[in-house]
Amino acid sequence: MPEKYHIHVRPTPSRYPSVGKTTVLDWGEGCLRCTRCVKETCPYNAFRQRDFDDRSLSDTIDTYCKNCLRCVQGCPRELVVKAANPQYRRLGDDYWTPAVIQSTWLQAETGKIPVSGAGYGGPFAGPGFDSIWTDMSEIVRPTRDGIHGREYISTAIDLGRKPLFLVFDAQGRLTFEPPPQVDIPLPVLLAEPPFSAGPELVREALAAAARSLKTLALVNRGNLTPELTAAAEHLAPSFPTGRVDPEDPLLSRVRVVELTDHDGVLAQVEALKRRYPGLVTMIKVPADERAAARLSELAHAGAEVIHLFADHHARGFLQAQDRHLKDLIRAAHLKLVEDHLRDTVTLLASGGIALAEHVAKAIICGADGVIVDLPLLLALECRLCRACQRGGECPVAMDSLDPRRGAQRQVNLMGAWNNQLLEVLGAMGLREVRRLRGEVGRAMFVEELQREIFAPLFSRPGPEGQRREGE
Amino acid sequence: MELALNIDPEAWGPGPWTPVRTPCRFKNPLSKWRVWRNEAKCIQCGTCVEVCPYGVHTRAGKFIRKPLSYLCLGPACEKNDFYCVRRCPTQALSLRLHPVYTTLGDYRWTADLLLSTWWMAEFGTLPYADLEYRTGNSGGGFDKLRFFFPPQPKDLKLRHEDISLELPLNRRHDGRPQVVLSVPWYSAGMSFGSVSINTILSRVRAATRFNTLLSTGEGGYPEELYPYDDHVVTQVATGLFGVREDTIQRVRMVEFKYAQGAKPGLGGHLLGDKVTPAVARMRESVPGSALFSPFPFHSVYSVEDHKKHLDWIKEVNPRALVSVKVSTPTDVDMVAVGSYYAGAHVVQLDGSYGGTGAAPDIAKKNIAMPIEFAIPKVHQFLVQEGIRDQVTLIASGGIRTAYDVAKAIALGADGCQVGTAEMVALECIRCYQCESGRGCVRGIATTDPELVELMTVDWGTRRVCNLYHAWSWQLKEILRRFGMRSIRELVGRTDTLVHLDYYNLPVDDDIRRGT
Numbered sequence: 001m002p003e004k005y006h007i008h009v010r011p012t013p014s015r016y017p018s019v020g021k022t023t024v025l026d027w028g029e030g031c032l033r034c035t036r037c038v039k040e041t042c043p044y045n046a047f048r049q050r051d052f053d054d055r056s057l058s059d060t061i062d063t064y065c066k067n068c069l070r071c072v073q074g075c076p077r078e079l080v081v082k083a084a085n086p087q088y089r090r091l092g093d094d095y096w097t098p099a100v101i102q103s104t105w106l107q108a109e110t111g112k113i114p115v116s117g118a119g120y121g122g123p124f125a126g127p128g129f130d131s132i133w134t135d136m137s138e139i140v141r142p143t144r145d146g147i148h149g150r151e152y153i154s155t156a157i158d159l160g161r162k163p164l165f166l167v168f169d170a171q172g173r174l175t176f177e178p179p180p181q182v183d184i185p186l187p188v189l190l191a192e193p194p195f196s197a198g199p200e201l202v203r204e205a206l207a208a209a210a211r212s213l214k215t216l217a218l219v220n221r222g223n224l225t226p227e228l229t230a231a232a233e234h235l236a237p238s239f240p241t242g243r244v245d246p247e248d249p250l251l252s253r254v255r256v257v258e259l260t261d262h263d264g265v266l267a268q269v270e271a272l273k274r275r276y277p278g279l280v281t282m283i284k285v286p287a288d289e290r291a292a293a294r295l296s297e298l299a300h301a302g303a304e305v306i307h308l309f310a311d312h313h314a315r316g317f318l319q320a321q322d323r324h325l326k327d328l329i330r331a332a333h334l335k336l337v338e339d340h341l342r343d344t345v346t347l348l349a350s351g352g353i354a355l356a357e358h359v360a361k362a363i364i365c366g367a368d369g370v371i372v373d374l375p376l377l378l379a380l381e382c383r384l385c386r387a388c389q390r391g392g393e394c395p396v397a398m399d400s401l402d403p404r405r406g407a408q409r410q411v412n413l414m415g416a417w418n419n420q421l422l423e424v425l426g427a428m429g430l431r432e433v434r435r436l437r438g439e440v441g442r443a444m445f446v447e448e449l450q451r452e453i454f455a456p457l458f459s460r461p462g463p464e465g466q467r468r469e470g471e
Numbered sequence: 472m473e474l475a476l477n478i479d480p481e482a483w484g485p486g487p488w489t490p491v492r493t494p495c496r497f498k499n500p501l502s503k504w505r506v507w508r509n510e511a512k513c514i515q516c517g518t519c520v521e522v523c524p525y526g527v528h529t530r531a532g533k534f535i536r537k538p539l540s541y542l543c544l545g546p547a548c549e550k551n552d553f554y555c556v557r558r559c560p561t562q563a564l565s566l567r568l569h570p571v572y573t574t575l576g577d578y579r580w581t582a583d584l585l586l587s588t589w590w591m592a593e594f595g596t597l598p599y600a601d602l603e604y605r606t607g608n609s610g611g612g613f614d615k616l617r618f619f620f621p622p623q624p625k626d627l628k629l630r631h632e633d634i635s636l637e638l639p640l641n642r643r644h645d646g647r648p649q650v651v652l653s654v655p656w657y658s659a660g661m662s663f664g665s666v667s668i669n670t671i672l673s674r675v676r677a678a679t680r681f682n683t684l685l686s687t688g689e690g691g692y693p694e695e696l697y698p699y700d701d702h703v704v705t706q707v708a709t710g711l712f713g714v715r716e717d718t719i720q721r722v723r724m725v726e727f728k729y730a731q732g733a734k735p736g737l738g739g740h741l742l743g744d745k746v747t748p749a750v751a752r753m754r755e756s757v758p759g760s761a762l763f764s765p766f767p768f769h770s771v772y773s774v775e776d777h778k779k780h781l782d783w784i785k786e787v788n789p790r791a792l793v794s795v796k797v798s799t800p801t802d803v804d805m806v807a808v809g810s811y812y813a814g815a816h817v818v819q820l821d822g823s824y825g826g827t828g829a830a831p832d833i834a835k836k837n838i839a840m841p842i843e844f845a846i847p848k849v850h851q852f853l854v855q856e857g858i859r860d861q862v863t864l865i866a867s868g869g870i871r872t873a874y875d876v877a878k879a880i881a882l883g884a885d886g887c888q889v890g891t892a893e894m895v896a897l898e899c900i901r902c903y904q905c906e907s908g909r910g911c912v913r914g915i916a917t918t919d920p921e922l923v924e925l926m927t928v929d930w931g932t933r934r935v936c937n938l939y940h941a942w943s944w945q946l947k948e949i950l951r952r953f954g955m956r957s958i959r960e961l962v963g964r965t966d967t968l969v970h971l972d973y974y975n976l977p978v979d980d981d982i983r984r985g986t
Contacts, residue, residue, distance in 0.1 A: 022574045043912035043922075067902045068912045072571055073497035078537060083570040103832070113833070117905025117916065119733055119826040119869065119891060120835040121577030124611025133823060133840050136736030136800045138729045139777050139809060143736050143767050357837045420833040426766075427736020427838050444801055446611075449844045450972070457847060458970035 007415035009111025108379035111412035137429040154432035161304040187369035198399030205406030289319040292335035314352025333366020356420035480698035485682035490595025502541035505569040512563035591941035592896035612843035618980035625954030653682035659890030662690025665828035673931025691753035710764030730798035732825030732868035735839040739764035778813035804852035825868030829906030850883025873945035
């Protein structure tokens with residue numbers, strides 16, 4: 001059994017108060033100034049924890065308030081009212097929702113799995129990853145208890161080309177050198193975000209987080225300063241332009257490089273492999289309508305790792321722009337299975353991986369692992385306002401970030417994600433994440449359930465006289 | 472007129488219930504609309520008190536009290552000549568949407584569902600104001616199913632008194648006693664520890680009055696429940712907390728909890744703060760130490776092991792029925808059949824959107840399927856196996872309203888287990904903080920001595936009984952519209968429903984309207 005992987009989380013408070021969901025409004029006029037103000041008797045002491053006078057009537061937007069409404073319901077003159085915080089609603093967009101952002105902030109701060117009471121209050125199902133439910137085991141199949149440490153569940157994956165069989169000579173020796181593999185203990189690679197204020201500090205945090213997590217930080221070669229490359233083991237330089245200088249001294253010190261797909265990419269890979277046989281090469285392929293065929297072609301030609309990327313809303317490109325990443329992964333995975341190539345190549349997916357459940361679901365759809373970027377930026381308190389892209393000022397002053405604290409928050413987030421992955425695997429009774437790959441039989445897809453269960457019941461013409469339409 | 476409920480528990484038994492108005496415990500009831508009186512303009516003339524037939528405006532001596540906004544019809548009242556805002560001679564009154572309304576609730580329990588459930592718990596009737604009381608806004612499942620009532624009831628003479636809601640639980644004919652519930656639902660397991668003793672007592676007293684059952688959850692069998700033994704289901708779950716031979720022998724039904732819908736595949740977790748000395752005594756544990764229930768039963772890895780479990784209970788209590796509570800994995804139909812062959816009388820499916828005192832968000836949202844899919848899947852499979860008429864199929868996990876109960880039954884269940892709806896009747900607002908610190912600050916899901924005092928058993932009993940009353944009326948009215956004399960006739964009748972994804976004409980199943 002390999003050494004147990006442990007992520008060292010440590011509470012790391014936010015630098016700026018988080019954006020609360022609701023705000024307290026106050027009809028100041030008519031206040032009795034009664035001695036037992038509902039604000040003083042707040043069961044969460046929210047008003048006392050704030051930086052201002054607890055009788056103050058303004059600016060009470062934060063997350064101390066848990067919306068129990070005791071103040072609203074207790075005020076003798078009905079002067080205290082809660083209302084939705086417009087600032088909260090404006091956070092992010094329809095994919096990176098305020099709820100996703102706030103949950104990410106919380107995990108980055110505490111390193112803990114989000115836990116709450118009452119049942120799930122969200123929509124029945126949704127598009128994309130929200131259309132999948134994962135399986136669980138009961139009675140006849142044992143589950144695994146990974147989360148409380150009583151059973152070991154491995155979340156490790158390996159990156160690299162895998163031979164489908166081994167060949168031995170008469171002396172029992174391997175007749176060929178097996179291709180290099182890079183093991184990472186969690187199925188997540190970190191990537192630098194496409195935008196941010198203070199990008200150098202963000203990259204420094206990212207590299208430190210990757211070291212601590214023993215995974216890889218994917219950073220554009222052009223952005224890698226000598227300071228960052230001092231410890232190169234957990235860096236994976238990316239060459240987006242399609243040009244690689246084979247003399248680049250960094251290449252002999254890293255384990256993985258990423259090349260963007262183009263016509264000559266295979267020749268490039270071959271040249272690199274000749275010179276650096278121990279290097280694992282990853283080819284970055286856009287998730288467009290040709291992706292499945294292209295992946296098969298690359299795998300056939302000997303590609304080691306393929307990175308299938310979608311946009312930040314998990315949508316594909318060109319004619320696949322209306323398809324979700326989960327479907328594009330499934331199509332690519334199936335194509336590789338049909339062509340008997342699936343086990344030769346490592347498939348990583350990225351684009352719109354926003355929550356821990358997306359990791360599990362992307363793997364269920366057929367990826368070996370995922371690459372995340374924006375959640376790591378959110379871990380640094382980013383509000384996704386994109387002011388930095390417009391040359392504006394960052395509301396959380398990312399350009400004065402302490403990279404060590406930043407890295408700890410990213411480690412916290414990944415620690416919480418890894419524990420959530422363990423919950424999902426444990427509930428299914430799986431002992432390692434490799435077994436989850438492509439296991440669509442251990443998942444439930446809303447469109448399939450709808451087709452198998454509801455359609456036969458409800459999409460039928462009714463008896464005479466009753467008007468039923470649809471289908 | 473208030474019923475004297477503070478009577479000897481021994482004398483509290485099944486019987487009819489007449490709703491008793493039981494208002495909100497807090498000073499300001501929440502509402503959709505806000506009627507606001509500008510005290511500076513008000514001349515205390517009392518016109519509003521005289522005109523409003525809904526009791527929004529009342530007098531205390533010569534002063535006029537704060538308006539009771541939750542009784543107001545809202546802007547729909549504008550067309551009435553008693554519209555107070557217009558009648559006020561000094562324009563002191565205004566009416567607008569209450570800002571709190573926009574912050575209340577979620578997709579499943581919308582603000583309207585919360586407010587209408589509170590209404591039912593206060594009055595025992597459906598709200599007259601414009602509140603949606605049937606469905607939430609989750610965009611699927613129950614929220615997309617509608618009853619398709621015939622234009623005219625088939626049997627015009629059918630009256631509510633002629634309609635039966637009875638649910639027999641033992642359909643195995645195995646010589647064990649029959650247990651017949653008077654309503655097709657019973658109370659879901661919530662342990663002492665996760666909720667207060669006042670909450671448990673309120674619920675068990677309502678269950679007793681309506682001749683149904685309450686599951687103890689996994690937290691032992693508090694002595695306060697002894698007078699209600701015949702209406703208690705004791706739960707045996709993976710931690711075996713508080714399970715003794717004596718507790719199993721007290722009851723008419725024992726529930727084996729294999730999994731819980733809110734956290735399928737994961738064990739229970741009671742945070743240390745909630746393990747007070749009383750809770751610890753009950754569970755034979757240490758005060759202040761968090762308690763974990765393992766997952767799964769480590770003594771059950773096959774249907775044979777499962778049967779051994781049920782045989783054990785049947786041996787300890789020869790008169791008990793056995794219920795098996797499972798969650799909804801891909802093979803939920805096989806699990807249900809296995810439970811039947813192991814000897815279960817009741818198979819309870821707990822769907823993935825069920826309630827909990829504490830669970831990881833990832834589990835609540837993502838693991839296992841919603842109950843709306845699981846019910847027809849299991850029902851049809853049991854029919855094919857030829858054993859449907861020997862199993863009582865109970866659905867739970869997201870049953871919020873009387874309509875959800877009726878829809879679950881029409882999809883193929885025999886009855887339901889409800890939990891959150893009762894919490895809402897006790898004024899839960901779904902703030903999701905049951906697990907934090909001292910627990911529920913509204914005094915429902917807590918064992919904190921000070922917070923527990925926020926609610927009395929009398930108040931709680933009346934609220935839950937009122938809710939049950941309103942639900943019974945709705946179920947009977949739904950059955951009456953279909954000309955059915957018994958809830959048993961509705962089981963599996965998916966033809967009474969339409970699904971809005973497959974049906975695109977307007978359909979209105981509001982029983983406040985029409986015949």
